[in-house]
Amino acid sequence: MYPESFSFTEITVTKGIFRLACEHVLRTMRRGRETLLTLLEAFVYDPLVEWGSGAGTGTGGGKRRRTQRDVRAALAMLAVRAQELKHDLRQATEQYTSILPEIKQAAENWLKEDEEVASIETKLEECQQQMALIKEIEAFGPNLSSHPLYAISQKYSSYKQAKNAVEDSMKALVKILNDFDTQIEAFAETTEALNGPQLMSWVQEFSGNNDDDEIPIFEYIKEFLTNAGQSSMLTQCEQAEAELNQCTKQTKNLVRSCLELLTQYVAVSQYYPQSHTEYHRIVMFRKYLATALESKSPEVCREVSNQVTALCSETNNADSAQILAYNYRLQAILAEANVNLNKAIERLQLEGGPDALNIAQEAYNEAKTNISNWVRTEEGAAHALECVVVGMLVNLNRRILMLENGAQSAGDCLVDLTSREGEWFLDDMSALSMQAVELLSLLPLQAASAEETALPLAVECVRNANLLLADLVQLNFNFSTIILPEALKKVHSEDPSVLLMITELNTVIINSPVPLNDLLTQLEMHLRYLVMDMESPAGGAQAAAAELRAQYEALLSAAGAEGRAGQSAGRMLLMGFNGLFAAVELRAREMADHLTTPLPPAWRKIDHISDAAHMSRPMLRSVLEDIFLVRRVQAVAEVFASCVTMARAFTGTLPAPHAAPLDTAALCKPVRRSYLCSMLIL
Template identity: 80%
Template sequence: MNKFPLFFGIFRLACEHVLRTMRRGRETLLTLLEAFVYDPLVEWGGAAGGGGKRRTTARDVRAAVAMMAVRAHELKHHFNEVTEQFLAVLPDIKQCAEDWLKENDELKSVETRLQDCHQQMALIKEIEAYGPNLNNHPLYAISQKYTSYKQAKNAVEDSMKMLVKILKDFDTQIESFASTTEAINGPQLMAWVQEFSGSNDEEEQPIFEHIKEFLTNAGQGAMLSQCEQAETELYQSMKQTHHLVRSCLELLSQYVAVSQYYPQSHTEYHRVVMFRKCLAAALESRSPEVCREVASQVTAQISVDNNKDDTSQQIINYNYRLQNMNAEANANLNKAIERLQLEGGPDALALAQEAYREAKTNISNWVRTEEGAGAALECVVIGMLCNLNRRYLMLENGAQSAGDCLVDLTSREGEWFLDDMSALSMQAVELLSLLPLQSASAEDAAMPVAVECVRNANLLLADLVQLNYNFSTIILPEALKKVHSEDPSVLLMINELNAVIMNSPVPLNELLTQLEMHLRYLVMDMESPASGAPLLAAEVRARYEALLSASTSEAEGQSAGRMLLMGFNGLFAAVELRARELADHLAIPIPPAWRKIDHISESMHMSAALQSPVLRAVLEDIFLVRRVQSIAEVFAMVAQCACAFKANGPPSLFDDAALCKPVRRFSAEYVSRCVLGVHSKALAAVLCLLLRRARLDLHAEVEQKEIGASWSVSLESLCEKARRRSPAAERGAALARALQAARARVQRAARALAAHARRAAAAHRARLTHAAHSHLHAEVLGSSQESGAALLRRSRELSNAVERLSAASSKAGALLTAAHQRVKWGAGANPALSGVAACTLAQKYSLKVSPVEESLMEMLHPEGNIDTQWGNNLASEFLSQEKTVSDQIQALWTTRDHEVAVSEARDAAAALLDGLAQHHDALLQLHSNWVSESGARKLTRQQALTAPGKTNAIRQGGERNAVGAGVWKRVRLKLEGRDDALSQRRHALHDQRVLDTCATLGGSEQTEPRPDPGYTEQLSGRRRPAEGRRLRQIILGVVVRAARRGDPRPGDLATRDPVTRDPASWRRDPRL
């Protein structure tokens, strides 16, 4: 080194540093060098079979990923340290940044003030430069300018404060209106109404009745009279308050009913809301331009509201028409009330039903008691059914000839034709119920089919009547209310329905024309030019059903629009479903001879199109399109009424007849196309079957009257031939006529009630609509706010009543307190009160003293109040008892512990005597058996370490080195901080210590004699417990260690190594 002085510089220092670093991490360095020498992952040579670039394989990718993972793991600790340092510095950086921003703001403010000071200084210098000519400087008049500026500034601030106050008032009004509307439109109002709907008579319990005798005997008559007077005043105040509360709730209910017709846009564009928006815009900008614009908007709004000449006239005309409709509805309601009174009043239906049940009971009793009454009654019923069928056929012929005027066809009594048909059908079904149909069905299989057809036709007519009734009383009022109030869900539903109609392949009217043409060609059995019409109708049906199914996806919380559409469609769907059930019973077997009977021939002529399933399918498509048209037409008319109600459209106003006309038109057309002839044909077939059952040869009767080609046999003449003259028949006819009269009375009462309900709903709707329109346009109409004034007056009355009630309650409470004190004072002088006081005390305190408190009081009753001394005495008592009980428990546990210890010692001694010799022999044979058994046993813990050694063959590119993989595994464990060799060495040292201890124990046992029975007795008697426990712990430690190494047999204890390794490494093991 002395020959080369150049090396005594930086290079030498660098080399020494490298050597120190290598010595410090020599284990890691050597392991890494070994990994590179064995080359487990990196291919240093070229491809097999020659030079050139080798293609990347999956193994190379895995190797690269593994190397990257190793590098990431190496950097993990450094990254964590950097992250911790960065996180530790971050709060300081944040604090410094905040301090800097704060100081920067202060600097800017100081600079601003400095600039102002410079300007002021420049102004002062300028004034100094003027000298005596200061009058010419602008600053000379600064006081007057400042005064004007200050006045303007104060005026602006005052205006801003006033505007803010007005804005707060507007916000208060809007919030109060919203909260009030939510309260009265929710369930709270109904809860209040139900709470105050009942009487408060049960609350009028006498307060001073129980002490009346006591006060009288005590000479307190004045106090008693005062108490009774106060009690009377209190009850009167309660009654008055209750009455006023009910009146206010009624007014609120009326207001809610009227307010439900208010459109939401009226609230959104109300003056208060609009002014509030203008004020908010002015306050937000605070610029003169915006203020002038807001002022112009307010002026324009006021001028528009004041100059509504055309709109005002339209509003007045609409209100006048609403008033006329209201008067007309009230007149119709009065007529319905008079009709109901003629039928027997509100209880008319119940009385009529009672009379009908009595008439039916009379017939049942007569049939059961008199012989031959059943046959006589059957003959009478056949004649009555024949007359009913004739009347029904006359109604059907009139309906068929009415054509398009069928929707307005009424009887002489003013009843619509559909109501008359339903009433006659119901009478026929009731008469059929008197016949023994079960026995008749057993004799003739066609009888149940015909009877079921009659009943289904009756149910179909009832569904059509119910369709019109439910629409006029439920659907129409709800639709008017929701559309007038601009419910978003209802408006969305109407738009979706209109979209279904507009998006149909062809207009609905044209589609109906094609379907009618297709139906005519099918009836004539010709090829139809409109054969594609059913496909178009099916597409319309699919779109409409998709609109309906959209509501079923909302399992909970369905919108009002969806529910309204589903309810409206449900009325039509019930009719369609009933018609399908009726179609299943239309195939009544009609013999050819019966077709010449007049009732059957006429009915078959009217119901010819219903006999074919193909024609019925086309009719279903037609009426589906009619249904969609009717629903859309109703909603369109309601929307027009709502626009006219707000004065935003043409003054269109439709009465109830016009609004119900689309549904009545649908019902009339449905009856004329799908119902006429069905009921009369089925009833005629039932009559023919009954005549055949009565031993009347219909075939022979028809053949006897065969004259010409257009001849027919009267069903009335056939029924007359089957009729029997007898006193029983006359009795049966009288009873049947009484039953028919009772049934007619029931139907009249039901019609009167239905008409009353329908017209009451119409009158109520007209009254609410007129009141809502009057309140909505009160400024134009000049109508007095009667409801608002009434509410205000009732609220003042209610406030006064509440004050009176509070005063009466206070007075009664004071007198009650005085009377209570008097009773307490007289309790000692009057022994009669002791029993009552005892019961009162028992009832008062028995439920308020718990068992724990009762035991405390019984254990140490206090002489006075509960104080600290009493608590200390009680605590000392508890401590003494607790100590006594604890000593007893400890004594018991000590006895039990001794017993357990003795039994455990005896078991341990027996185990030592049995297994100590075997363990001793196994330990002595450990070194001699190790070598002999190691060759025969297979070590399978680490397969990589027992792999064959490295061969001299040339390794190919795709071959993996097992030794290199093992080296790489050790490198990875070392880098991860999990050195498996170190842990193995630690386990080996621990096992060596255990083995040395066992060997020492075995050697000592060889020198010591075996224990005699006396020593065993000493162990069982626990005379040397410490030595026994120590010996037991040593043996158990050996057994546990052997079990942990996976060897359950004590004899093999010395044959297993804690860590399996290469056999060559056994010679390096210090234990061997």
């Protein structure tokens, strides 16, 4: 407003009293601009706005509604006020900006002087304390020897000795701590090296023959030394070479013995639990020592001393007796295994020794060749061969039917059913089936008549049955030789991935809508009703089995996903175990597909053929597959539970009545009873 008024006076008034009066008014307005602005706002701006906004409304007394014109007026007045303050605000900003460096410099000077004053006050306080001490010493006079300051030298000597003793003790403890760390790291590195490929490379390197067929090194200069008259030197060299070769052979034998001991140690150490390694005395001593060094408190040191004393004086008589009993039982199992091994070796020697398999193979090939030559050269030999083969097949069929009837009568005792020679039921069935397949290979099936077109399909079905039995035998063999030892090793060593896998499998079983035993009973009942073509009261069992299958397959799919990203030991073990059952299940489906082929009318009169065809219907096959799934999950869970029980007995954490180790037959019984026997009976 002031610049506008000034320009107005410049235009209208150029000189005279009026101009001077206007300048005086402007100066007065500048000096009292705050008061003038307040008065203008109170008596000019607000009445003008209220008068302008209220004109023509025709209302009085009541609260007035704000209109768009009021808003525009308020915005216009705000713009006017902002324009009035803009000039002063710019000046004030420039003033503050110019004075800020001076304020900053003054503040820095004040902080510096304040620090100097504080240090001077501290020194003054120290000087006052020293002055007070001097006054106190002067006050003692001739009795200065009784002042505590007189003995400060002796106290400082005692303090220095105690401090040096503490520092020496700390250095000794740090050295012991480093020794513990070195021992622990050396053990970890040695274990990693022995469990890796390095040990096997050493064994292969020193497993060669000690006999050295190379020519002695002095043989090349023998003639030269003899001609030079150095026969005695040649004799000494040859003697030294012989002694060196003898020492080399002894060293190699010693290294080979050490490597053999290392191999045995590694085989045993793989069963050592990780928890015992974590609670070993050296590890615990290292833990206690680190705690004492970290705290440096007398109370903590006394507590650590008590813990070390308790650890060294701890006695576990009950656990020791239990572990000794476990060891005696293992020795008895080992002795029994050695007896069986000796019997197997004697039987192998009677059958031809290590070349027994080659001899039998040669005899088999020779017999096949002789039969082929005889059939080709002799007239009527083909029909004679057919009669002999059919007769032998009838005898084999009779024996197989006897075995099947015995298996059905044995029930749960089938797992212990053996022949007179001590062979298990499954091995006998597989051997008879293999004989039947070999006999069928001698028949001229390509010459069958048009009415016998189903005969090749029947022979193919017999071969599939033989392959199924062979897969069952292979399942039993692979489980007892690969899966079971690996499971025992991983569970005994407390592998985290294996323990996690067992926990997840148990979670799948617990989350099953029906307990596995009840579910199995319901499925078998449902199967019996379907076989009799009756309405089953357990129709919902298959839905529960489907839910169990989904959870189990989800666990396997998670294992497969981890396998693509780097599979753990637990997942590999579960996938390998399940793969054995999956191969048998695939073979059973192939055999069921062959059984669904149309049968000649004459064959339908045979009970076994009609029953097999009836059991191969899709509805019954789905129930059988659910039964086998439940049996599979049961077998896997029972095997891992037995391994966990043996591991707890091995560490002495299992009650005495249950701490006896299980032999191979007991550990294989869940697979034989739950799956193999069910597959054979059904």
